[in-house]
Amino acid sequence: xxxxxxxxxxxxxxxxxxxxxxxxxxxxxxxxxxxxxxxxxxxxxxxxxxxxxxxxxxxxxxxxxxxxxxxxxxxxxxxxxxxxxxxxxxxxxxxxxxxxxxxxxxxxxxxxxxxxxxxxxxxxxxxxxxxxxxxxxxxxxxxxxxxxxxxxxxxxxxxxxxxxxxxxxxxxxxxxxxxxxxxxxxxxxxxxxxxxxxxxxxxxxxxxxxxxxxxxxxxxxxxxxxxxxxxxxxxxxxxxxxxxxxxxxxxxxxxxxxxxxxxxxxxxxxxxxxxxxxxxxxxxxxxxxxxxxxxxxxxxxxxxxxxxxxxxxxxxxxxxxxxxxxxxxxxxxxxxxxxxxxxxxxxxxxxxxxxxxxxxxxxxxxxxxxxxxxxxxxxxxxxxxxxxxxxxxxxxxxxxxxxxxxxxxxxxxxxxxxxxxxxxxxxxxxxxxxxxxxxxxxxxxxxxxxxxxxxxxxxxxxxxxxxxxxxxxxxxxxxxxxxxxxxxxxxxxxxxxxxxxxxxxxxxxxxxxxxxxxxxxxxxxxxxxxxxxxxxxxxxxxxxxxxxxxxxxxxxxxxxxxxxxxxxxxxxxxxxxxxxxxxxxxxxxxxxxxxxxxxxxxxxxxxxxxxxxxxxxxxxxxxxxxxxxxxxxxxxxxxxxxxxxxxxxxxxxxxxxxxxxxxxxxxxxxxxxxxxxxxxxxxxxxxxxxxxxxxxxxxxxxxxxxxxxxxxxxxxxxxxxxxxxxxxxxxxxxxxxxxxxxxxxxxxxxxxxxxxxxxxxxxxxx
Numbered sequence: 001x002x003x004x005x006x007x008x009x010x011x012x013x014x015x016x017x018x019x020x021x022x023x024x025x026x027x028x029x030x031x032x033x034x035x036x037x038x039x040x041x042x043x044x045x046x047x048x049x050x051x052x053x054x055x056x057x058x059x060x061x062x063x064x065x066x067x068x069x070x071x072x073x074x075x076x077x078x079x080x081x082x083x084x085x086x087x088x089x090x091x092x093x094x095x096x097x098x099x100x101x102x103x104x105x106x107x108x109x110x111x112x113x114x115x116x117x118x119x120x121x122x123x124x125x126x127x128x129x130x131x132x133x134x135x136x137x138x139x140x141x142x143x144x145x146x147x148x149x150x151x152x153x154x155x156x157x158x159x160x161x162x163x164x165x166x167x168x169x170x171x172x173x174x175x176x177x178x179x180x181x182x183x184x185x186x187x188x189x190x191x192x193x194x195x196x197x198x199x200x201x202x203x204x205x206x207x208x209x210x211x212x213x214x215x216x217x218x219x220x221x222x223x224x225x226x227x228x229x230x231x232x233x234x235x236x237x238x239x240x241x242x243x244x245x246x247x248x249x250x251x252x253x254x255x256x257x258x259x260x261x262x263x264x265x266x267x268x269x270x271x272x273x274x275x276x277x278x279x280x281x282x283x284x285x286x287x288x289x290x291x292x293x294x295x296x297x298x299x300x301x302x303x304x305x306x307x308x309x310x311x312x313x314x315x316x317x318x319x320x321x322x323x324x325x326x327x328x329x330x331x332x333x334x335x336x337x338x339x340x341x342x343x344x345x346x347x348x349x350x351x352x353x354x355x356x357x358x359x360x361x362x363x364x365x366x367x368x369x370x371x372x373x374x375x376x377x378x379x380x381x382x383x384x385x386x387x388x389x390x391x392x393x394x395x396x397x398x399x400x401x402x403x404x405x406x407x408x409x410x411x412x413x414x415x416x417x418x419x420x421x422x423x424x425x426x427x428x429x430x431x432x433x434x435x436x437x438x439x440x441x442x443x444x445x446x447x448x449x450x451x452x453x454x455x456x457x458x459x460x461x462x463x464x465x466x467x468x469x470x471x472x473x474x475x476x477x478x479x480x481x482x483x484x485x486x487x488x489x490x491x492x493x494x495x496x497x498x499x500x501x502x503x504x505x506x507x508x509x510x511x512x513x514x515x516x517x518x519x520x521x522x523x524x525x526x527x528x529x530x531x532x533x534x535x536x537x538x539x540x541x542x543x544x545x546x547x548x549x550x551x552x553x554x555x556x557x558x559x560x561x562x563x564x565x566x567x568x569x570x571x572x573x574x575x576x577x578x579x580x581x582x583x584x585x586x587x588x589x590x591x592x593x594x595x596x597x598x599x600x601x602x603x604x605x606x607x608x609x610x611x612x613x614x615x616x617x618x619x620x621x622x623x624x625x626x627x628x629x630x631x632x633x634x635x636x637x638x639x640x641x642x643x644x645x646x647x648x649x650x651x652x653x654x655x656x657x658x659x660x661x662x663x664x665x666x667x668x669x670x671x672x673x674x675x676x677x678x679x680x681x682x683x684x685x686x687x688x689x690x691x692x693x694x695x696x697x698x699x700x701x702x703x704x705x706x707x708x709x710x711x712x713x714x715x716x717x718x719x720x721x722x723x724x725x726x727x728x729x730x731x732x733x734x735x736x737x738x739x740x741x742x743x744x745x746x747x748x749x750x751x752x753x754x755x756x757x758x759x760x761x762x763x764x765x766x
């Protein structure tokens with residue numbers, strides 16, 4: 001009998017799955033625990049919480065308790081871990097692990113989902129390899145029967161990495177890292193405003209004892225002047241280099257200076273560099289005081305970001321799938337994330353590679369240490385240096401002015417457009433180009449609203465919502481093409497960088513059909529995806545989408561709080577037009593019960609069934625039911641219709657409210673993810689321009705993150721990727737996550753669940 005069969009055989013004892021969180025806490029752990037508990041129940045297994053990490057297993061008794069559906073209610077938005085975590089010295093000893101084995105067998109648990117860092121996971125693997133020995137000894141001691149030992153002869157382990165440092169090799173992101181980055185960047189934004197008021201220098205110390213992810217990415221996203229990371233220790237003379245860079249930044253227009261330092265920063269001989277060391281060096285060379293802010297455990301606390309909710313939910317769902325049907329029962333695995341897909345990583349290989357980074361740093365092989373963190377890490381090291389260094393201080397400054405490249409926004413507003421423009425200006429200047437800004441989108445170009453943008457002109461743009469250059473939705477009519485062509489010629493524009501949404505793509509596509517009549521259009525035109533709808537071809541995620549998702553989840557959290565005092569169904573409408581990305585992902589991240597998407601063509605019969613199921617849940621004691629709906633889910637079965645149906649079905653048992661979240665989804669400062677994505681995509685777009693210049697090409701293309709790399713595709717073939725009638729891509733990777741919402745939202749009898757694809761990792765690195 002297979003594991004799959006056992007889970008559904010009502011005549012057999014259900015499989016019991018233990019879940020524990022160990023080591024340091026991380027935001028998103030609760031989302032993973034919730035997903036493990038509810039997916040186990042949906043699958044017919046029995047989940048158990050092991051309280052306070054391995055300490056609970058060692059203690060046994062009430063520290064190992066069964067979990068019900070409602071036990072996992074209301075925890076999705078909470079920071080920390082509701083089942084507790086602790087470092088357990090007893091578990092490091094054989095006697096402690098022996099006690100843990102006894103207590104697990106007493107409960108009939110031989111499958112564990114362990115959420116923790118590399119120390120917790122390596123200890124778990126040691127426990128797994130000893131399992132048979134523990135059973136044999138427990139039988140000999142009379143603690144368990146031979147039948148119990150035979151029934152649980154193998155221990156199955158699946159690890160999920162909970163670490164705000166994002167330090168596990170083999171996965172793009174660890175649980176909690178995105179939220180920690182939010183905390184840091186929020187702090188930098190707030191510090192920057194007060195620092196600018198007084199023209200001060202601030203030193204911000206962040207976590208990252210052995211991994212530079214948080215300091216490096218926060219430096220790029222927060223626009224810091226200087227950063228200290230473990231993988232790139234400070235060289236001799238760093239004090240003078242730092243002070244010189246800060247002085248030149250002030251001369252170039254900066255009113256504040258921000259230095260980011262990892263708590264594990266050191267110089268190249270291994271001597272620690274503390275925040276106070278940096279402040280002292282600054283004071284000695286400038287005579288000015290630098291303010292020190294140590295963020296500390298604020299980076300671990302608070303509500304998890306939308307990403308840490310939906311990705312942790314995905315990992316918890318996949319962990320149950322994996323533990324019920326392991327790919328290789330003899331090898332313990334970690335489930336991580338590569339390019340928004342779940343990936344299976346051999347546990348001890350990942351731990352070994354992760355710990356090996358420290359050895360590389362200790363040996364002075366800093367390039368290898370950075371490479372071990374992954375290609376995106378090494379790319380960001382170079383980008384950060386270019387963004388923070390005024391042109392005349394560059395190692396190889398351009399000898400003469402080169403190409404003239406214009407930046408233009410088009411389509412709906414997307415948070416992160418300003419970040420893209422800032423990155424384009426500074427990275428373009430670093431290439432020796434003259435960077436131009438077009439005010440007012442296509443109409444502004446036609447009216448010759450073109451100006452040069454200098455390095456200092458874009459200071460501070462990265463942190464601002466909106467679009468300093470302005471953006472408009474209309475596609476330029478054909479009778480405006482002559483004016484556009486003349487403006488390109490008049491301003492000697494050699495290439496055009498268009499940052500925007502679907503109307504930007506359609507405009508460029510139309511322009512490429514008129515190259516013979518308007519030869520001025522025969523220049524490199526590179527489209528960079530920016531749209532909260534996330535409906536652009538050749539881009540799995542567009543600039544602005546993550547900010548919109550976090551805005552939506554914030555609003556849904558407030559809605560749930562407002563409805564907590566009464567029995568209520570709330571129907572919330574999200575943007576996205578005919579693309580359901582925001583709706584589904586916000587539904588998963590906020591804990592919504594139903595999500596209605598345009599992609600699914602919901603029938604009246606299905607709505608009727610949903611209404612009956614909703615009524616039953618309220619009869620069973622539910623107090624809140626959240627429904628999210630795509631703004632163009634259906635021409636007839638829209639938000640108002642759904643609210644009316646649910647109200648009619650309520651029979652007075654609960655009330656129904658509905659609201660459209662509206663344009664708050666487009667507002668606010670861009671999230672760290674959107675700032676980093678904008679920087680990466682613009683860097684790729686400028687490299688494409690450079691390639692076209694070098695090769696003598698003049699082609700319209702669009703760039704985007706697809707799978708495991710940023711890809712460049714010709715605009716002439718755009719409709720191979722784009723479902724034009726529905727204004728969305730043909731292939732939408734996120735739709736594979738649809739079954740997760742059903743598994744973790746509405747309690748139902750045990751059933752088959754659609755598995756998510758788990759990719760076997762090949763090689764390591766972010």
